[in-house]
Amino acid sequence: MSIRxxxxxxxxxxxxxxxxxxxxxxxxxxxxxxxxxxPQRRVRVKLSKVSPLGMMxxxxxxxxx
Numbered sequence: 912m913s914i915r916x917x918x919x920x921x922x923x924x925x926x927x928x929x930x931x932x933x934x935x936x937x938x939x940x941x942x943x944x945x946x947x948x949x950p951q952r953r954v955r956v957k958l959s960k961v962s963p964l965g966m967m968x969x970x971x972x973x974x975x976x
Contacts, residue, residue, distance in 0.1 A: 918956055923949055934958075 914920075914927045925947070937945040937958055947954045 918947075919954055920947055922951065923947055923954075 914930050915923070915925070918930070920930065930947075933945060933947075934956075942958060944955055944957045947956070
């Protein structure tokens with residue numbers, strides 16, 4: 912499943928790389944949401960307060976045991 916389909920952005924003229932770049936930028940600037948808009952519709956994505964980067968650091972071997 913692509914990120915476009917997961918977020919409901921199938922009708923938007925964006926590639927997965929562009930969506931991920933906008934999400935990364937929003938996380939880095941501590942935004943609470945990001946809005947993708949087109950003339951036909953608007954999709955609002957609420958971001959988690961927990962950063963996914965490094966969230967599992969230190970636990971990589973936990974599930975391998």
